[in-house]
Amino acid sequence: QVHLVESGGGLVQPGGSLRLSCAASGFTFSRYQLRWYRQAPGKERELVAQITQYGADTNYADSVKGRFTISRDNAKATLYLEMNSLKPEDTAVYYCNAHNIILPNYWGLGTQVTVSS
Numbered sequence: 001q002v003h004l005v006e007s008g009g010g011l012v013q014p015g016g017s018l019r020l021s022c023a024a025s026g027f028t029f030s031r032y033q034l035r036w037y038r039q040a041p042g043k044e045r046e047l048v049a050q051i052t053q054y055g056a057d058t059n060y061a062d063s064v065k066g067r068f069t070i071s072r073d074n075a076k077a078t079l080y081l082e083m084n085s086l087k088p089e090d091t092a093v094y095y096c097n098a099h100n101i102i103l104p105n106y107w108g109l110g111t112q113v114t115v116s117s
Contacts, residue, residue: 002026002106004096009111016086016115022079022096022108029077030054032106033099036070036081038092038113045095049081063089086115 008020020036033052039045049060049070058070069082079096093110 004098004106004108006094006096006108006111009094009113011114011116012086013117014087014115017082017084018086018113020081020083020094020096020111020113024077024079024096024098024106027098027103027106029098030074031100031103034070034072034079035097035099036079037095037097038090039095039110040089040092043092048094050099051079083113086113088115091115 003025005023006020008018010018012018030053033050035050036048037045038048047061048064049058049068051058051070051072055072060068067085071080091114093112095110096108098106
């Protein structure tokens with residue numbers, strides 16, 4: 001059975017940092033491009049960052065460039081998102097996604113990040 005489980009969210013003050021993790025099981029992790037999405041209340045889900053199968057390439061939304069870093073550990077089947085200099089507009093539910101154009105795609109249930117003083 002496939003599982004993607006996000007963790008590491010919480011309440012943080014503006015300017016603070018959080019590290020999200022997404023633990024995967026039940027599928028071949030290294031065959032998938034991995035992505036972090038987020039969805040704020042009343043807004044559409046947006047792509048935040050993505051990383052290729054072995055981590056050679058990464059891409060970020062303009063709104064998080066220079067502040068967020070996506071990484072993965074294929075041996076541990078875990079995806080990470082290091083978030084620094086957090087802003088109130090980063091408040092959202094963050095989801096990890098395993099993406100492959102041929103194989104089934106998978107989603108986690110999300111973790112809440114709230115940036116507020």
